[in-house]
Amino acid sequence: DAKTTQPPSMDCAEGRAANLPCNHSTISGNEYVYWYRQIHSQGPQYIIHGLKNNETNEMASLIITEDRKSSTLILPHATLRDTAVYYCIALNAGNNRKLIWGLGTSLAVNP
């Protein structure tokens, strides 16, 4: 599975868009990009995933570059409740898939 690289921390003003980058330059053709987040003292929460196309759901948008070497998770209107650690994971679609968690990005949404 490809390794992902994320900035250790980011800040965002409440109400503004939060753009969280992830680098996965060694990603292979059958590896999906998954995003989870973990709010303090809670278990991780699934946000979104994608393969090649951009994806959007009620929580966020995922923008994947054409070469698939990087992606950006966008929280369109960040709130204080979005303060969390955000994990970007490249996941092989094969039979032995296993989520390999890095250190993630600690996002602080400020009032």
Add this chain to the structure above:
Amino acid sequence: EAGVAQSPRYKIIEKRQSVAFWCNPISGHATLYWYQQILGQGPKLLIQFQNNGVVDDSQLPKDRFSAERLKGVDSTLKIQPAKLEDSAVYLCASSRRGSARVNSPLHFGNGTRLTVT
């Protein structure tokens, strides 16, 4: 739907004692996972069950850790004897389909925070 339930929420034990954690996954979820999360790190998979069979336990320290999932529903994770380095949050997760299904996100419980003194 009800989420993944774990108990206890917190546990403090002395080294060399034993401890057990319990997990009730989301109803109908075939796959169950136990993760260990040390402070400041991402979760690390300990064991994965598909129904009541083990799919992956390659990172489970089998000399002291054991897990079972009787009847393919609830699961328990045990540590005996505990060491100081076992202090961590133990997370249980479940997913609807098996490991080959990419589009089956994991649903996590809030974990058990274990402190070994």
